[in-house]
Amino acid sequence: MxxxxxxxxxxxxxxxxxxxxxxxxxxxxxxxxxxxxxxxxxxxxxxxxxxxxxxxxxxxxxxxxxxxxxxxxxxxxxxxxxxxxxxxxxxxxxxxxxxxxxxxxxxxxxxxxxxxxxxxxxxxxxxxxxxxxxxxxxxxxxxxxxxVPAADLRRAIVAGVPELTEELATDTRNVLLTLARVWTTLDTGSIRSKDAAAEWAGARLPVAHRPALARARAVYLGDEDERWDDLDVRPCAEHLVRMIEESYSA
Structure with missing residues (x-):
């Protein structure tokens, strides 16, 4: 619990x-x-x-x-x-x-x-x-x-994405989970917990990008220790950003 x-x-x-x-x-x-x-x-x-x-x-x-x-x-x-x-x-x-x-x-x-x-x-x-x-x-x-009007919520959460991605190397878990949450909110209109957003986004990621987001979610839940030296997380982050851009412009 x-x-x-x-x-x-x-x-x-x-x-x-x-x-x-x-x-x-x-x-x-x-x-x-x-x-x-x-x-x-x-x-x-x-x-x-x-x-x-x-x-x-x-x-x-x-x-x-x-x-x-x-x-x-x-x-x-x-x-x-x-x-x-x-x-x-x-x-x-x-x-x-x-x-x-x-x-x-x-x-x-x-x-x-x-x-x-x-x-x-x-x-x-x-x-x-x-x-x-x-x-x-x-x-x-x-x-x-x-x-907050939906349009203002959408532009606000997208506005922070460029600055967020600059922190990928130093705050990997939080960046991946936050990108997943932004995509989830843009696509569904709901704000979910980070682990729920990661679950939603992970099911929609290409297979190659799923391990990085799954690791971020597992660390957040306390199921794994935090380590990233065995995963290339940038392709996952870049794909999440593309999905954010597509959802925002849709």
């Missing part, structure tokens, strides 16, 4: 830093789409009334650096903050007030504080939040957020 998420500490951090401006905190991602896997992030979205100050964003970074990670019983956290007026009524690209993720850890440890700004990746995040309907604090997300 998938691990159940422990989120009380994240709600405490967000309430402590954001105070009375905090409208709600919502679970999304793997934990809400099918359960945490061994390599899943713990994904939360906070909706606030007021823009954050530089001090608030710095305090959030400091607190999240302490509780997010991959060792000593920690789990990677992805925490997003949006100002309600910046995303409701909906417009594209949406504006992100704050974003924490482990891929940014080195910058944060050097003292970098994230600034608010446009972020197309919010489109799938908000879509998953509404789909999951999993409030950790506050009302159901539909009371605070507007649905």
């Amino acid at each position: 998938p691990e159940q998420p422990h989120t009380d500490h994240l709600v405490r951090i967000l309430r402590g830093v954001l105070g009375d401006s905090l409208f709600g905190v919502f679970l999304h991602g793997s934990a809400a789409l099918g359960g945490l896997r061994p390599h899943s992030d713990l994904d939360v979205l906070a909706v606030v009334r007021d823009p954050t100050s530089p001090d608030q964003r710095r305090f959030l970074v400091e607190e999240l650096l302490r509780v997010s990670g991959t060792g000593q019983g920690l789990r990677p956290v992805e925490a997003t903050v949006v100002v309600q007026d910046a995303v409701r009524p909906w417009r594209y690209p949406p504006s992100c007030e704050f974003l924490y993720g482990e891929w940014l850890r080195q910058d944060f440890e050097r003292g970098v504080t994230p600034d608010p700004g446009p972020n197309p990746d919010l489109a799938p995040v908000l879509t998953m939040v509404l789909l999951a309907d999993a409030p950790l604090l506050g009302p159901p997300p539909a009371e605070l957020l507007d649905p």
